[in-house]
Amino acid sequence: MKKWVYFILCLGWLTACSMNGKSEPAPSKPTAPIEVTFKTIPEVIQANQPTTLQVVVKQGNDAVEDASDVQFEVWKKGQEKHQMIPAKHQGKGVYAAEKTFDSEGIYFVTYHVTARNMHSMKQVELTVGEINKNEQEEGKDPAAQNQSDHSHDHHGLTIQLSPTETGKDQNTVFKINVQHEGKPLTNAHVTLEYWTGQEEKHTYVDAKEQSAGEYVANIKLSSVGDYHFRVHAIKGELHDHKVIHVHVK
Template sequence: MKKVVLSITILMVLLISACGNGEESGQNAEVPAILEVELNLPEEELQPGAEVTLETYVSQGGEAVEDANEVKFEVLKEGEADSEMLEGEHQGDGLYAATMLFAEAGSYKVTSHVTARDMHNMPSETLIIGNASEVEAEDTDAHSGESEHHHEHEGAVTVELQSDVEPQANQENELSVLVKEKDNPLTDAKVSFEIWREGQEKHEFIDAKETGNGIYKAGKAFESAGNYQLNVHINKDHLHEHQLFTLTVK
């Protein structure tokens, strides 16, 4: 009888110890460091016809990221609606690069889209090709005579998710956003939803339809539960904006 009691006592001590270690490990679990993306563009004056190397340095917690799922460079010329997307190639030591020939003078918005370790980051910088003062003067002339709506700059466009209900897996879900420009509904824009599950490389693009008053909707059936990234792209005239959201699918 004493041996039975002793065995039960030892078992209880082991269970309590295991639970304590589990709680301690849970309390000590570290939150992943933010994915840092540094976009590097040439600082010297560049002339039309220049072949330019676009570089981005990716790190996390002070260490270079060598296993990024996807690195792309999006280049949009001021005054144009369509952008060009370039694949970034891994150079080593957290550096990814792509080369592009800039045939025309102008102001270009360069955005580095980086997906790595279940995170997404997309910093933007401006690249000037040609004489900077002449390019600025041309941009000013191009926008003079346009309505106020047509010469908004970055930061004037906002995107709001309209549904408070969490999407459900294995059924059709309605994704809805309200797009505003300086607090006014932005209408007649081309809006698309870029969707991918965290940790996966495959990105899906869905065109959204405008239902009126700046609201754009599209249906999406998620194959499984988990965290997804929703990148909302807005294009109208020279405007090209995007805003990233995280969706938790149940």
């Protein structure tokens, strides 16, 4: 009988030691930003012929199949009218929409991708048909000319902001990922400008760089609803800004 009592006590002691010796779970890895690749099919675009606008969305090595919103904003250089075209999920991280350009010229396409509390957008220039240099210059709109006069390079700059949803009166660390031509843009001056609805007062907060191309800013939003965030990124002759919507619940 004593042997059984001794055995049970030893078993309990070993179990307790085993439980106390359990290692704590490793801290979760930081969320990787979504990566978006844009292309047209066919690559050479002709007027009055259907063209597929396509993005492939990935997070790390995984295809993003659950993007909440993907749209293409299309307009012709020199025209104010913009067309928003929703994309359809094709599988394997591919989202696409069809567009027929009704005339030759220079067009702009900005893709807007919202997925997993992150937003990515980038402007791409497309040439439809065959145009010469003079036609390209004639097609420039005043806004584009002003940007050129101020030596602002808007090409190849990608800006992502996360999260795009937060709670009222909650201290939120907003992360801004800035890349230029696919590489992290370091030592840039990044500012968050935000406001609600038609509010005239805009608040500005400088973001600090915590790693290569990643900037952070701590902000507390005091009202429920939708906020407009304009992210400004400046480095030398590079200057771009993107407007992203943040929902507060």
